Amino acid sequence: MPAPTRDREFDIAIVGLGAIGSAAAYHLSRRGLAVCGVDRFEPPHDMGSSHGSSRIIREAYAEDPLYVPLLQRAYELWEELEHASGRHLLTHCGGLMLGEPESELVEGAQLSARQHGLDCKLLSAEAVRQSWPDTFAPAAGTVAIFDPRAGVLAPESCIEALLDGARAAGARLRAGAEAVAWSAEAQSVQVELADGSRIEARQLLLAAGPWMARLEPALAQHLQVTRQVMHWFEVLDPGHRATPERFPAFMWEHDSRRIFYGFPDQGEGLKVAIHHEGESIDPEHVERDVTPDEVARIRALLERYLPGVAGAWLRSAVCLYTNTADGHFLVDRHPEHPNVILASPCSGHGFKFVTALGEAIADLFEHRRLRFSIEPFRFDRLTRPDANRTRVRAGSARFVGSVRDV
Ligand SMILES: Cc1cc2nc3c(=O)[nH]c(=O)nc-3n(C[C@H](O)[C@H](O)[C@H](O)COP(=O)(O)OP(=O)(O)OC[C@H]3O[C@@H](n4cnc5c(N)ncnc54)[C@H](O)[C@@H]3O)c2cc1C
Numbered sequence: 001m002p003a004p005t006r007d008r009e010f011d012i013a014i015v016g017l018g019a020i021g022s023a024a025a026y027h028l029s030r031r032g033l034a035v036c037g038v039d040r041f042e043p044p045h046d047m048g049s050s051h052g053s054s055r056i057i058r059e060a061y062a063e064d065p066l067y068v069p070l071l072q073r074a075y076e077l078w079e080e081l082e083h084a085s086g087r088h089l090l091t092h093c094g095g096l097m098l099g100e101p102e103s104e105l106v107e108g109a110q111l112s113a114r115q116h117g118l119d120c121k122l123l124s125a126e127a128v129r130q131s132w133p134d135t136f137a138p139a140a141g142t143v144a145i146f147d148p149r150a151g152v153l154a155p156e157s158c159i160e161a162l163l164d165g166a167r168a169a170g171a172r173l174r175a176g177a178e179a180v181a182w183s184a185e186a187q188s189v190q191v192e193l194a195d196g197s198r199i200e201a202r203q204l205l206l207a208a209g210p211w212m213a214r215l216e217p218a219l220a221q222h223l224q225v226t227r228q229v230m231h232w233f234e235v236l237d238p239g240h241r242a243t244p245e246r247f248p249a250f251m252w253e254h255d256s257r258r259i260f261y262g263f264p265d266q267g268e269g270l271k272v273a274i275h276h277e278g279e280s281i282d283p284e285h286v287e288r289d290v291t292p293d294e295v296a297r298i299r300a301l302l303e304r305y306l307p308g309v310a311g312a313w314l315r316s317a318v319c320l321y322t323n324t325a326d327g328h329f330l331v332d333r334h335p336e337h338p339n340v341i342l343a344s345p346c347s348g349h350g351f352k353f354v355t356a357l358g359e360a361i362a363d364l365f366e367h368r369r370l371r372f373s374i375e376p377f378r379f380d381r382l383t384r385p386d387a388n389r390t391r392v393r394a395g396s397a398r399f400v401g402s403v404r405d406v
Pocket residue numbers: 015016017018019020021038039040041043047048049050051052054055056057177178179180207208209210211212215228229230273319320321343344345346347348349350351352353
């Protein structure tokens with residue numbers, strides 16, 4: 001086990017203790033490194049990207065098959081964390097990806113299933129209606145991929161478990177401590193906090209989620225923050241049809257590549273949301289109130305695709321996506337400071353990966369061989385002139401193959 005540094009107070013400073021910062025703190029501190037992490041709020045909190053009680057985890061990854069090995073490691077680590085923390089983090093309920101046979105969601109999930117030999121089923125609209133009577137109402141011609149390993153992570157509990165584990169391993173973690181500046185030399189970094197204090201360390205992780213560009217202005221042109229709304233509805237549920245034992249997490253591609261998604265009722269109602277389509281915002285000035293129009297829009301989707309399931313609207317909440325142009329993550333060394341790592345695994349789909357990416361970041365800091373390639377998450381791909389031509393959805397150009405190949 002490496003000893004804490006002698007000439008600097010900490011081995012690693014971490015700015016941002018949300019999903020990826022807490023996961024990195026967990027792995028680094030359990031390896032015996034001296035970690036100091038700060039967060040401007042009190043994580044887990046509801047100001048960034050990691051709140052709202054649920055995040056889908058799925059193995060037949062529609063965005064790109066390259067994510068599957070990373071996901072498989074993430075599943076192992078979530079299980080280990082559940083065991084070590086004694087907390088319930090992952091609810092197994094399966095997942096349905098619905099859409100036209102040629103939709104990105106269906107084709108992408110199939111491609112991952114085929115390339116990695118995953119045990120998924122292709123279902124017709126009729127089979128979906130029979131398997132989940134009086135819930136999903138796909139039109140004739142819609143198909144679905146059922147992913148039996150899909151489930152729901154509880155993000156706030158996950159972050160608590162990671163931070164508790166990091167603290168127990170000796171990490172010094174400070175809430176309500178905002179980093180306002182940082183600098184790096186070859187062997188050291190300094191982070192200045194809003195209260196005038198300073199952290200010195202050998203290496204630095206910038207994991208500030210929607211606020212990344214405030215800490216590294218060069219990222220401003222490559223990361224677009226969008227306002228995303230989550231909604232909860234009462235379930236009209238005489239037969240408990242929407243509980244996790246009977247109702248999978250789902251994503252539904254409809255009307256020319258739009259996607260909405262939802263979760264089983266785990267005591268707070270049916271949660272549903274629209275993927276992407278949120279307006280671009282400054283994370284310092286977010287409209288947190290949700291309009292009746294926004295609620296009406298999601299209710300219309302529910303009436304069309306899950307008629308008779310949703311009753312009264314219960315509440316809505318605003319969350320933030322930090323998007324790259326190609327929808328893949330940013331996890332890389334800083335182009336000018338090799339002892340600084342930039343980590344923004346978002347674009348609306350990063351939570352499920354953070355255990356595995358936290359481990360990869362620890363490996364990067366320790367110059368160890370990585371278990372899987374993080375090549376697609378490199379910073380320099382974002383600076384290429386063609387980067388902004390791709391759409392904000394991961395790997396959309398990569399979906400090939402067809403339903404007939406399954
Ligand atoms: C509505 C919604 C639904 C989603 N659904 C899914 C899903 O189903 N499955 C999935 O896998 N992913 C999903 N995601 C994506 C996932 O939640 C994100 O990828 C993930 O939460 C990003 O984590 P992060 O650590 O980058 O950001 P955050 O968790 O927001 O953490 C950033 C932290 O940095 C702190 N910070 C910022 N600036 C400073 C500073 N100057 N000083 C100190 N601290 C600072 C913030 O306070 C914050 O705690 C969803 C996201 C949203 C918003």
